[in-house]
Amino acid sequence: MAPTPDLTLYHAPQTRSIRVRWLLEEMGLPYTLHTVQFAARPAGDESYALIHPLRKVPALKDGDEIVLDSIAIMQYLLGRYGPSPLDVTPDEADYGRFLHWLHFGESGMTMPVSLLLAHTQLLPEDKRDANLAQWAKYETDKLLRFASEHGVGDREFIAGERITAADISITYMFYLLKLIRQFGDAPENLKTYFSRMTSRPGWAIASSAD
Numbered sequence: 001m002a003p004t005p006d007l008t009l010y011h012a013p014q015t016r017s018i019r020v021r022w023l024l025e026e027m028g029l030p031y032t033l034h035t036v037q038f039a040a041r042p043a044g045d046e047s048y049a050l051i052h053p054l055r056k057v058p059a060l061k062d063g064d065e066i067v068l069d070s071i072a073i074m075q076y077l078l079g080r081y082g083p084s085p086l087d088v089t090p091d092e093a094d095y096g097r098f099l100h101w102l103h104f105g106e107s108g109m110t111m112p113v114s115l116l117l118a119h120t121q122l123l124p125e126d127k128r129d130a131n132l133a134q135w136a137k138y139e140t141d142k143l144l145r146f147a148s149e150h151g152v153g154d155r156e157f158i159a160g161e162r163i164t165a166a167d168i169s170i171t172y173m174f175y176l177l178k179l180i181r182q183f184g185d186a187p188e189n190l191k192t193y194f195s196r197m198t199s200r201p202g203w204a205i206a207s208s209a210d
């Protein structure tokens, strides 16, 4: 028998918890949203450390179980509450491709994008390193070209013929780049893909200000 979900998403607007919220919306799963304060760091109050010892978002609580890290949480939801069309299963042709782009959105892109964010916006101006920012921009652009030429191409979705968690993963990274004004010179097919993905009702809910 399928387990009954008892889901609380620890979320902050504009952060990686958007991925999880978007997936929950696309899967039609019921969840409680717990908004974590994100204006000051670390995120949340001291009690939040009982949920996420690093005081980051997202975190997902399912009954007594806590799952951390946005990609792992998405895999957890697909595995526990699937089967879902948002997943690509090992018997499907695009399984390897799905796994690659699912993880590329986070593990492939986070390092240069975080450096770019830190050294153009997050750090106080006197702590920013212009050379590091320039290198991070170079690396980020290289990854965007890779995603453009070897990922999105002229496809509607990054893996398979339907939206999957891999689309959710990379769309969030493009959104983050847009937030920090580093997506304006992205390849045109990525911009078109981003507009298409973010026109979905699930995105509108997941990316809302609450």
Ligand SMILES: N[C@@H](CCC(=O)N[C@@H](CS)C(=O)NCC(=O)O)C(=O)O
Residues within 6 Å of the ligand: 014, 015, 016, 017, 041, 042, 043, 055, 056, 057, 058, 068, 069, 070, 071, 106
């Ligand atoms: N790999 C983790 C990254 C989590 C993460 O760094 N979240 C950011 C928000 S997008 C955060 O909470 N930052 C606050 C901090 O690092 O103190 C994931 O995908 O969930």
